[in-house]
Amino acid sequence: MEGYFITFEGPDGAGKTTVISEVVKALQAQTSREILVTREPGGSKIAESIRDIILDPANTEMDDKTEALLYAASRAQHVSEIINPALAAGKIVISDRFVDSSLAYQGKGRGLGIDEVAQINAFATGHLEPQLTVFLDIEPEIGLKRISKERAGQEDRLEQEKLAFHQLVYRGYQEVVKAHPDRIKVVDARQDLSQVVKASVKLIKSTFPAAFK
Numbered sequence: 001m002e003g004y005f006i007t008f009e010g011p012d013g014a015g016k017t018t019v020i021s022e023v024v025k026a027l028q029a030q031t032s033r034e035i036l037v038t039r040e041p042g043g044s045k046i047a048e049s050i051r052d053i054i055l056d057p058a059n060t061e062m063d064d065k066t067e068a069l070l071y072a073a074s075r076a077q078h079v080s081e082i083i084n085p086a087l088a089a090g091k092i093v094i095s096d097r098f099v100d101s102s103l104a105y106q107g108k109g110r111g112l113g114i115d116e117v118a119q120i121n122a123f124a125t126g127h128l129e130p131q132l133t134v135f136l137d138i139e140p141e142i143g144l145k146r147i148s149k150e151r152a153g154q155e156d157r158l159e160q161e162k163l164a165f166h167q168l169v170y171r172g173y174q175e176v177v178k179a180h181p182d183r184i185k186v187v188d189a190r191q192d193l194s195q196v197v198k199a200s201v202k203l204i205k206s207t208f209p210a211a212f213k
Contacts, residue, residue, distance in 0.1 A: 003033075003087035004208050005128070007098040008200075010136035011170050012159050013143025014189045015196065016096050019136060022197040024094065027204065030212045036086045039096035041074040044081040050074035055156035062157075068106040068117055075099070076124040083128070092211065098130060100176050100184070105158065108172025109165050132207045134200050135177055136189035140166035143189075 008016045017039075024035055041051035053059065054070050075098070086093045099121045107114035144166060147159055177184045187199045205212045 001090035003089065003091045003093060004132075004211060005083065005087055005093050005095075005130045006204060007095045007100070007130040007133045008136065009097060009100045009104075009133055009173065009184075010189060011138060011140050011143045011166060011173065013140075013146040014136035014138045015146070015193070016136055018193065019189075019196050019200060020094055020096055022193065023200050023204070026197065026201045027092070027212070030205070031092065033090060033092050033211055035092045035094060036082075037094050037096075038078070038082055040078060040098055040101065041071055043078040043083075043095070046081070047074040047077045050077075055158065057155070057157045057160055059157060064106065064110040064112060067110065068102060068112055068120060071102050071106065072120045072124040075102075075121060079125045079128055084126075092208075095130070098133075099125065100133060100135075100173070103176050104169045104172035108175065109161075109169040111168075114172065114175065130183065132204065133180070133184040134203055135173065135184050135186050136196065137186050138189040140170050 008020055010016050020037060024037055028035060040047075041054055042048040050070055050073055054062075054067060054074070083093055083095070099118070102117050102121055103114045106112050107117035140163065144159075144163065147155060177186060185203050187196055187203070189196055191199075
C-alpha cells in the first residue's frame with residue numbers, strides 16, 4: 001500500500017502551520033491511514049540542525065548559493081529519513097513546505113534561477129514530488145503584516161528580508177503554480193481560517209478519494 005504525499009506552500013504569513021493543524025484534525029476522523037505531519041526546513045534531527053543555521057538572523061553573511069544548498073541538504077535528509085519511509089508504510093504525509101519553496105525563495109527571490117534550483121533539489125530528493133500541493137495564496141504585504149502582529153521581534157532571517165524580496169518570492173510562486181497546474185491547487189488564504197481549511201480538505205479528499213470515507 002503506497003502512501004500519499006501532500007505539501008502546503010505559500011508566502012510567509014500565509015498561515016500554513018495553523019491551516020495544516022486544522023486540516024489534519026478534520027481528516028483524521030475520515031481515514032484509517034496514519035497521517036504524518038512534518039515541515040521544512042527540518043523534519044528530522046539533522047535537518048532541524050540545518051534549519052537553525054539557515055534561519056538564524058545572526059547569519060547575515062550567508063551566501064545565496066550556500067542558502068540554496070543548505071535547504072537542499074536539509075531536504076535530502078528529510079526525504080531519506082522521514083518522508084520515504086512513511087510513504088513506504090502507506091502513510092499520508094503532509095509537509096509544511098517542500099521543493100516549491102526553494103524554487104520561489106532561492107530560485108526567484110535570490111535570483112539563482114528556478115531551473116538551476118530545481119536541478120539541485122531533484123538530486124537531493126531523488127526526484128520525489130508531491131502528488132498534491134495546496135498553495136495558500138496571499139499577497140506578501142498582507143502576510144508580513146500578520147507576522148509582525150503575531151510574532152513581532154521574533155522573525156527569522158528570511159522573514160526579516162525587505163518587502164522587495166518577498167514580492168519576488170511571490171512572483172516565483174506564481175510562476176511555479178502556472179507551470180504545474182495539475183499538481184498545485186490554489187486556495188485564497190485571505191479568507192477566514194475555517195474557509196481555508198474547508199477548501200483544503202475538499203482538495204485533499206477529491207484528489208485521494210480511496211483514502212477517505
